[in-house]
Amino acid sequence: MFGFYGIGTISEGASSQSGGLFLVISLLFLYQSSIHVKNKLKLYFLFCSIISMFLTLATVSRTAISAMLIVLIIYILYKLLFSKLNLIYTFTSMVVVATCSLLVFKYFTPILEYVERRLVSGFDSGANTRQNKWDRLLSESDNIGLVFGNGKGFTQTLTGGFTLSADSQFVRLILEVGYIGLVLWFIPIILLITFALVHLKRYTSESLSIILLILAFLIMSVTHEVFLVTIQASIFWIMISLFIGIILNKKNSSSNSHEIV
Amino acid sequence: MLKEVSKITVQMSKYLYIILCTLLASFVAILTAQGAIYIGLLFSLLFVITGIILFITKPKKVTIITVYLMVISVFLLPRFSVSGVNFRFEDVIVVGMVLILLTTYYHSLFLPLPNVWVKMFVYTTIFYLIYSLLITIANVAFNDLSIIYFLFLLKEFQYFIYALFLLLVIFSYKTEKNCYRLSLYFPRSLLFGGYTK
Numbered sequence: 001m002f003g004f005y006g007i008g009t010i011s012e013g014a015s016s017q018s019g020g021l022f023l024v025i026s027l028l029f030l031y032q033s034s035i036h037v038k039n040k041l042k043l044y045f046l047f048c049s050i051i052s053m054f055l056t057l058a059t060v061s062r063t064a065i066s067a068m069l070i071v072l073i074i075y076i077l078y079k080l081l082f083s084k085l086n087l088i089y090t091f092t093s094m095v096v097v098a099t100c101s102l103l104v105f106k107y108f109t110p111i112l113e114y115v116e117r118r119l120v121s122g123f124d125s126g127a128n129t130r131q132n133k134w135d136r137l138l139s140e141s142d143n144i145g146l147v148f149g150n151g152k153g154f155t156q157t158l159t160g161g162f163t164l165s166a167d168s169q170f171v172r173l174i175l176e177v178g179y180i181g182l183v184l185w186f187i188p189i190i191l192l193i194t195f196a197l198v199h200l201k202r203y204t205s206e207s208l209s210i211i212l213l214i215l216a217f218l219i220m221s222v223t224h225e226v227f228l229v230t231i232q233a234s235i236f237w238i239m240i241s242l243f244i245g246i247i248l249n250k251k252n253s254s255s256n257s258h259e260i261v
Numbered sequence: 262m263l264k265e266v267s268k269i270t271v272q273m274s275k276y277l278y279i280i281l282c283t284l285l286a287s288f289v290a291i292l293t294a295q296g297a298i299y300i301g302l303l304f305s306l307l308f309v310i311t312g313i314i315l316f317i318t319k320p321k322k323v324t325i326i327t328v329y330l331m332v333i334s335v336f337l338l339p340r341f342s343v344s345g346v347n348f349r350f351e352d353v354i355v356v357g358m359v360l361i362l363l364t365t366y367y368h369s370l371f372l373p374l375p376n377v378w379v380k381m382f383v384y385t386t387i388f389y390l391i392y393s394l395l396i397t398i399a400n401v402a403f404n405d406l407s408i409i410y411f412l413f414l415l416k417e418f419q420y421f422i423y424a425l426f427l428l429l430v431i432f433s434y435k436t437e438k439n440c441y442r443l444s445l446y447f448p449r450s451l452l453f454g455g456y457t458k
Contacts, residue, residue: 151400152393152417153410162347162412176413177393184389188382195378228416230349234335237424242440245431248376 016224019061020232023068023216026052028239030075031209039089046093050100054108060115062126067219071212078208130223134171141175149178164228169221172228189214192240199247206243213239312357320368321434324361328430330354331423332443355419358426371429379428386421393417 029049036042056068079085105112140158141150154176159165166172173182196210217236220226227233316323334351365371374380397414400406431437 149393149396149400150404151397151406151410152414153397153412154400154406156410156413157406177389177396181389181392181396184385184392188386188389191378191382191385195376195382198378227420228413230416231335233416233420234351234423237420238332238335238427241424241427242431242437244379245428245440246437248374248379248432249435249437252375 016059016061016063016220016226017229017232019056019059019064020217020220020224020226020229021235022052022056022059023064023071023220024213024232024235024239026056026068027071027209027212027216030212031205031243034205034208039086039092042086042089043092043096047096047100050097054100054104057115058111063220063223065115067216070219071216074215075208075212083204130167133167137166137171137175145178146174147178147180149176149181152176164225167224169225169227172225189218192244195244199251203247203250206247210240210243308353309357313360316357316361316364320361320364320370324370325430325434325436327354327357327361328427328436329439329443331358331427332440352419355422358422362422362426370433372433374428374432383425386424390414390418390421 026049029045029052033042033045033049036045053068053072056064137155137158138146141154145154155166155172156162158175164172166175170182173185177185193211193214196207196214200207200211213236217226217232227236312323312327331351331354334349334354361370374383393414397406397411401408401411427440431440
């Protein structure tokens with residue numbers, strides 16, 4: 001049975017953590033769906049991706065769901081506008097998506113209603129609670145601390161223990177490394193996006209995956225420290241390195257038939 | 262017949278290291294997860310010593326296997342707690358990664374990265390990490406920030422090491438096929454219930 005925070009033993013205990021994890025897995029399956037040539041495999045991975053997206057929805061994590069929606073819209077728009085459409089795959093995938101949606105609506109109505117209530121009516125209260133928390137945390141630092149930073153782990157002296165509970169990657173960064181550190185933190189991320197944009201036309205699947213992953217993580221960073229949570233952060237960097245490595249090796253390969261599947 | 266047997270033996274020995282290391286890693290994880298921390302630490306030590314001996318004899322193989330172990334550990338092995346601080350098996354592996362990176366000049370294990378954007382990404386990340394280190398040291402020295410919070414800085418270093426090491430291994434040894442397969446199988450196992458905290 002689907003639990004309040006996800007799927008019990010296969011997820012983290014908190015909704016945002018399991019939501020983020022399932023979102024990354026959804027994106028990974030989307031990538032696998034896009035690189036295969038055979039329609040059968042493409043559809044299999046698309047189906048896996050849809051299951052994972054539904055699990056993201058079941059975690060009721062507002063940030064993960066918002067990130068998933070934005071990332072999906074960008075993915076679909078890019079595919080529609082810039083990709084050569086495979087008609088059989090497109091038609092069959094639409095049938096798969098429609099059937100899955102119908103099944104979900106028919107059998108999981110209470111969960112969907114709960115997600116809707118939490119997303120729509122709970123959004124304001126959630127945002128207000130977090131805003132108050134961020135204001136309180138930021139007010140604990142002096143101006144020099146806000147500019148240059150109070151040192152790594154300073155947030156823990158305010159929240160206590162080792163649990164990540166600043167509820168925002170950006171607030172944590174401002175408190176710990178200051179606005180200067182925040183800018184320095186953004187530069188590598190921007191460079192990664194630039195790398196992906198430069199290679200987007202030729203190595204579309206990998207580059208698009210890099211962009212979508214970074215975008216999803218930046219959105220989720222607003223409400224929790226996703227770049228510090230072990231599993232999410234590890235998977236993020238493993239995937240980013242894998243995609244960059246594939247692009248570099250494809251570029252270096254003398255023949256154009258260098259495929260990884 | 263003899264040729265066939267020797268061929269199979271060579272092929273098997275290729276996977277033997279991975280199987281042995283995975284078994285050892287699983288032992289460490291299971292024992293420590295069950296609360297047998299000292300036995301777990303003993304196995305960790307054994308694992309490190311085995312790794313060092315193997316690295317001296319076959320540095321390239323060990324370098325590649327380290328990456329596979331890291332990915333397996335991230336996806337499948339549970340965390341364990343020592344004095345209230347949570348650790349994972351990849352925290353042991355990352356030490357090995359750092360040691361391998363430090364010895365790379367002697368073994369010329371990796372090719373230099375070719376792309377200007379990737380190089381800039383690596384350099385700017387190192388710059389950010391050095392800034393974080395300096396600002397943390399300054400606050401520990403002058404603002405009474407507890408030294409235990411260096412763990413948060415180490416975590417960021419750890420993720421950077423993952424990214425850099427994996428990138429170097431994929432680029433230098435063209436291991437993207439195997440890394441891709443790992444990335445293919447483990448999310449699938451995670452989706453269907455293979456992941457433990």
